[in-house]
Amino acid sequence: MSEITPEVVRHLAGLARIDVTDAEVDRFTEQLGLIVDSAATLKAAVAGDVPATSHPIPMKNVYREDVVLESLSQEAALSGSADSESGRFRVAAILDEE
């Protein structure tokens, strides 16, 4: 039985900064439960001493010369923002008033 409960889905959605409706919580609880259950087979499949692969083609650290290259202007970088002021992104308050 899956450990995905409505409370877990609400908690995860909160961590992911996504408001969810009650209907979405119900639907995702059921769907994610099925997906997670099907993933449970993996643990048994790799019971032996198997190294993890995070990147399919191994590469060493990739460096370039530390020289200034052309980059976006401040104006271009701000062009997609919903709100900006004095060359900065403008956002709502970060802390609650309480």
Added chain:
Amino acid sequence: MNLVKLTAVEQLEGLRSGAFTSVELTQAHLDRIASVDGVVHAFLHVNASGALATAAEVDRKRAAGETLPALAGLPIAVKDNLTTIDEPTTAGSKILEGWVPPYDSTVVSKLRAEMMPILGKTNLDEFAMGSTTQFSAYGPTSNPWSLDRIPGGSGGGSAAAVGAYMAPLAIGSDTGGSIRYPAAMTGTVGTKPTYGAVSRYGLIALGSSLDQIGPVARNVQDAALLHDVIAGHDERDSTSLPEDLGSMVAAASNGSLAGVKVGVIKELSGSGFQAGISARFQESLELLKAAGAEIVEVSCPSFQYAIAAYYLILPAEASSNLAKFDSVRFGMRVTPEGNPTIERVMAATREAGFGPEVKRRIILGTYALSSGYYDDYYGSAQKVRTLIQRDFDAAFAKADVLVSPTAPTTAFKLGEKIEDPLAMYLNDIATIPANLAGIPGLSLPNGLADEDGLPSSIQLLAPARADQRLYSVGAVLEKAHENVWGKRMIDFAPEVKAGA
């Protein structure tokens, strides 16, 4: 002459010989879009003036006798998850509606350097999450072969644009099959190159250890032309391969099967695959044998875990990559009533801006990465990835290329499986292993299934960096098919009825 029905190679010949101009060719495709895209819905945005301006510049230079790049004047469509400086880029999501990027992706820069008129941006499942194009926030794309069926996904727009003659070539991206699966559904050709062979700078990332950009075309030689233009090292992508993998056009032109060992993947056949697809697949094995190949069977036992591993790794990476859509730097911002904090603004924006599949995968990825579950889920999935690579290593020790059907079924009806993610995820059963291992794959039309008369497809796989093998074997098999059928498979497609 119906210019849009010509292959890309023929269109380039016509441009060079002066049979028609790039403006005429580009306009013919724009006319075709105007005529059929109302029912196909392959494009999210069409840039007629931009495409015609590039075409006019090519014509002017050609008339002046100037040297032009190889594909100059040949129109192209681009999947809408690659940034374009002069056109909106939505990735199929409401959260990016109206966003015009301040920079071009490297692949788009290469198309511009090649002077290819960019016709527009094609539809996709939101952030490329899906295999049907039904998860696009802007409505689904239809399959040109049968308008009530899926064109595959996520790159259904690019495949349908090429399949319905709205563009001779298109750009796709493939994270778990998003180039190859739509190619299979629409009777077109699509290649996922080796991981790192094509720069991903400016591709809106989905799963960073899986994503790869590649060509979409109507035949092998045309795909090779585009592959050669977009491949190559890019210092702006730290995963970009430093080495040159050779010319795909040369490989497609010099195809030969003499002494080539073709491995049939035991686990990707039989049960779970539609009878008509299996029948055509067996016939192609006979054609390969007749052309000189040796057919061997290979076994990849860990493939049974591929989908489960993919649906932990991909959501984990996607949930991280999509954290950038936070209402601050680009895209939608929804401000709830009252005097909300930025956290409340982010959560309301992401609720309004993301569709159901994206939310599902972000929440799943957040779970897979959470402390206490990380080792069991994400950790185990990464180990399965090693097992799948070992399976491929063992298989390629016995065979030069591997083959399987690209997809287990032909195109199903729009609306089917949409509330059943697990059933939906099975669509990519044959394509996902290549992404997990980073190897290249090409999907080739493989005849029509008897049950429904819809396209079936064969997938060719090669070891990492051996992309040329896909084109040399693919070109021979394509030729053998045309000899049997008396024409190209795409020529069997019914005419798209405008306004149907």
